[in-house]
Amino acid sequence: MNRKGQEEIVGFALIIIIVAVILLVFLAFSLNKPEKEDLENYVVKGFLDATLAYTSECRDERNFEFISIRKLIGDCSQGFSCYDGESACEILEKDLKGITEESWDLTRYDGYEIRVLKKNQSIIDTIKEGNITKQSKGYMEEIDGERVVILFKAYY
Amino acid sequence: MKNNKGQLKIQQMAFMLIAITLFFVLVGLFLLSFKLSSIRTQATLLEEESARGYANKLANSPEFSCGDSFGTAEVNCIDADKLMTLKANIDDFEELWGKGITNIKVIRVYPKQESGECEGNLNDCNIITLKESSEGFGASSIVSLCRKEVLEGKSYDKCEVARLIVNYEDWRE
Numbered sequence: 006m007n008r009k010g011q012e013e014i015v016g017f018a019l020i021i022i023i024v025a026v027i028l029l030v031f032l033a034f035s036l037n038k039p040e041k042e043d044l045e046n047y048v049v050k051g052f053l054d055a056t057l058a059y060t061s062e063c064r065d066e067r068n069f070e071f072i073s074i075r076k077l078i079g080d081c082s083q084g085f086s087c088y089d090g091e092s093a094c095e096i097l098e099k100d101l102k103g104i105t106e107e108s109w110d111l112t113r114y115d116g117y118e119i120r121v122l123k124k125n126q127s128i129i130d131t132i133k134e135g136n137i138t139k140q141s142k143g144y145m146e147e148i149d150g151e152r153v154v155i156l157f158k159a160y161y
Numbered sequence: 162m163k164n165n166k167g168q169l170k171i172q173q174m175a176f177m178l179i180a181i182t183l184f185f186v187l188v189g190l191f192l193l194s195f196k197l198s199s200i201r202t203q204a205t206l207l208e209e210e211s212a213r214g215y216a217n218k219l220a221n222s223p224e225f226s227c228g229d230s231f232g233t234a235e236v237n238c239i240d241a242d243k244l245m246t247l248k249a250n251i252d253d254f255e256e257l258w259g260k261g262i263t264n265i266k267v268i269r270v271y272p273k274q275e276s277g278e279c280e281g282n283l284n285d286c287n288i289i290t291l292k293e294s295s296e297g298f299g300a301s302s303i304v305s306l307c308r309k310e311v312l313e314g315k316s317y318d319k320c321e322v323a324r325l326i327v328n329y330e331d332w333r334e
Binding site for chain 1 (some may be wrong): 169173176179180183187188190195213218236237238262263264270271272273283303307317319320321322323324
């Protein structure tokens with residue numbers, strides 16, 4: 006009887022210790038979980054607004070002025086070239102790639118993609134970096150009321 | 162014999178009570194730390210939100226904002242010329258930011274420039290610092306950094322992509 010009682014106590018103590026260890030491991034794990042960067046809509050919108058306002062190296066053939074990315078998209082969709090003969094689409098692609106690469110830190114976010122579409126058809130190659138994950142925030146802007154849109158999506 | 166058995170029963174119950182108390186204390190500690198960590202996360206999020214709010218407020222304040230000068234009225238746009246004037250007269254504007262802001266920095270991200278603090282000339286540098294400290298919660302937002310440039314005797318608008326970094330510290334603490 007004495008021995009049976011002692012065995013019960015030891016067994017119960019063991020269960021308590023195991024449960025406590027599991028709880029502590031779970032606690033440590035939940036406290037050390039790395040915090041993921043949250044992404045707000047206005048960050049994505051702000052990025053796209055700043056991108057569209059960027060003054061490119063392309064000069065307008067008609068008035069020789071340096072044109073913004075917004076205007077460059079319009080020119081590219083119509084197949085225009087810059088004053089120096091370089092294609093508007095080539096400069097657009099180079100600038101969009103450079104701006105996204107320098108603005109989005111892929112150690113903080115999972116990835117991004119940027120597309121320029123005319124009537125749902127891409128007019129430049131899709132710019133894509135990192136991983137496409139389930140969580141994303143995107144923003145789309147229509148250019149000059151035509152059916153040309155720029156679409157940016159950031160994955161986090 | 163009967164006395165011994167009774168003692169053993171009491172001992173058994175005492176062990177049980179200690180074990181159950183220990184168990185509930187551990188569960189309580191677990192729940193408490195979980196709750197505390199969520200409160201801490203919420204506090205951090207609120208501080209970050211304040212810093213972000215300050216970043217947006219600064220970008221749209223008359224001392225920074227481009228207004229309608231560059232056709233970027235609806236964009237978070239910073240006038241680089243205003244910023245350089247502000248930097249040159251920084252002592253006169255100390256009260257403009259309020260007590261909470263500890264750091265204000267604008268870093269040009271595209272096109273890539275040589276790294277360094279801008280002193281008068283904006284062409285070969287990438288950082289404009291108005292206030293510097295690493296204290297408080299930092300927030301950044303992508304903005305347009307615009308200025309007037311002259312080419313072949315004609316002025317034109319040049320807008321680049323920059324990052325506005327603001328650190329905010331709750332000074333009431």
